[in-house]
Amino acid sequence: MDKIKLNIDGKEVEADKGMNVLEAARQAGIEIPSLCYLRHINEIGSCRVCLVEVEIKGTKTLQASCVYPATEGLVVYTSSPRVRRVRRTMVELLLSDHHRECTTCIRNLNCELQNIADNLGIRNIKFTGEMKSLPVQNKNSFIVRDYNKCIKCRRCEAICSKVQEVNVYSAINRAYDTSLPPPSCRICPRWPA
Ligand code: FES
Missing domain, CATH: 3.10.20.740 (Ubiquitin-like (UB roll))
Structure with a gap:
């Protein structure tokens, strides 16, 4: 090399x-x-x-x-x-549209976003504005998806297409409106919508 x-x-x-x-x-x-x-x-x-x-x-x-x-x-x-x-x-902007329920979140103390915010000393979010309020998708017995906490990193989409090779996640819209809609996967029975 x-x-x-x-x-x-x-x-x-x-x-x-x-x-x-x-x-x-x-x-x-x-x-x-x-x-x-x-x-x-x-x-x-x-x-x-x-x-x-x-x-x-x-x-x-x-x-x-x-x-x-x-x-x-x-x-x-x-x-x-x-x-x-x-x-x-950048992190404050991500958190400005993030349902910050850290103490009751299952990922509390095991969260990359929380760790980074903590390391940067972020204690208050100065940006206020529109915040989405979407229903939590919890019908799948393997994955619970809370899109109110999605930071649009699109890692789920990449894992789904490049590792699982299932290709059911795909982002729609742009900028603030970007979202990864719940997939209706008919290929893999382990991942029902
Ligand atoms: S842009 Fe580099 S880690 Fe997200």
């Missing part, structure tokens, strides 16, 4: 050619938070939680590290004040 060298947070690190910045950082022991990313399965750069600063021609630009290629000589900052500020805003 060909190797490249890049600089992450002032440290020279080695990465495999073809890796993205997120993987290169993690391989070097530098943690960058992520939500939508699943290696080789869901690399769509949608949640923007993994934002980092990348130096391009002397200018630092914000890039989603999970879809930004690690290249020879690249200079990356994963935890600068600007990165932390923007990352925090």
